[in-house]
Amino acid sequence: MGGGFVMIPLLVLWAGLGQKVANATSLVAIIPIAIAAVPIYYFRQGGAPQVDLRVALFLVIGSSIGAYLGARALKRIPERQLRIGVAVLMVLVGIKQVVVP
Amino acid sequence: MTLADFAAIAGGFLAGLLSGAIGIGGGLVFVPMLTIGFRVTQTIAQGTSLAAIVPTALVGGVTHLRHGNADVQAAVWVGAAGVLGAIGGALIAVHVESTLLARVFGVFYVACALLLLQRALTTRSEEPPAESS
Numbered sequence: 001m002g003g004g005f006v007m008i009p010l011l012v013l014w015a016g017l018g019q020k021v022a023n024a025t026s027l028v029a030i031i032p033i034a035i036a037a038v039p040i041y042y043f044r045q046g047g048a049p050q051v052d053l054r055v056a057l058f059l060v061i062g063s064s065i066g067a068y069l070g071a072r073a074l075k076r077i078p079e080r081q082l083r084i085g086v087a088v089l090m091v092l093v094g095i096k097q098v099v100v101p
Numbered sequence: 102m103t104l105a106d107f108a109a110i111a112g113g114f115l116a117g118l119l120s121g122a123i124g125i126g127g128g129l130v131f132v133p134m135l136t137i138g139f140r141v142t143q144t145i146a147q148g149t150s151l152a153a154i155v156p157t158a159l160v161g162g163v164t165h166l167r168h169g170n171a172d173v174q175a176a177v178w179v180g181a182a183g184v185l186g187a188i189g190g191a192l193i194a195v196h197v198e199s200t201l202l203a204r205v206f207g208v209f210y211v212a213c214a215l216l217l218l219q220r221a222l223t224t225r226s227e228e229p230p231a232e233s234s
Contacts, residue, residue, distance in 0.1 A: 066117020
């Protein structure tokens with residue numbers, strides 16, 4: 001877990017940021033967290049993380065294009081719909097975590 | 102290129118769109134996609150997901166910074182707290198059962214989501230004044 005679902009509600013509910021700013025800020029903050037997670041993952045696994053490099057390469061080709069377009073599209077999504085969408089997604093993921101941890 | 106490679110690009114694209122717009126890393130989509138769709142083990146799914154999240158967040162995060170979407174000061178604070186949290190979490194995770202930890206986070210997500218939903222439904226649709234353009 002990158003922590004996006006922890007940072008987004010904190011940024012909105014505690015820091016009082018708008019949903020769009022919170023989403024964008026969360027993704028920027030994930031950069032150092034994800035980089036830090038690599039060595040942590042190393043230690044926890046007691047060896048190199050097992051990575052399917054071929055799948056990772058093709059995932060990244062798709063996800064980089066998607067992330068660029070998604071980040072560009074953020075400004076055009078209405079704030080209210082975005083808030084509801086994020087909240088609904090979080091409820092679903094939360095229920096999934098509780099039922100199938 | 103095989104059919105699986107194209108499926109990875111398509112799945113990655115969807116995960117990237119969600120990552121860029123919602124502000125999550127993409128592991129939410131990557132891990133189940135890899136275990137269910139690509140039939141890899143949970144360990145390989147998590148390792149591969151982590152490897153894919155770094156460039157995905159870099160592209161999305163830098164795009165947000167270039168477009169002035171993010172609150173840079175908040176990102177520095179939250180990012181630093183997140184790094185400490187990740188280290189702390191790894192230390193705690195050794196002593197606490199992972200399923201319990203996942204459930205605690207699940208309850209936290211639902212509680213936060215309900216607060217967010219309540220706020221979304223009670224506030225007007227106009228942009229909040231704190232919004233930076």
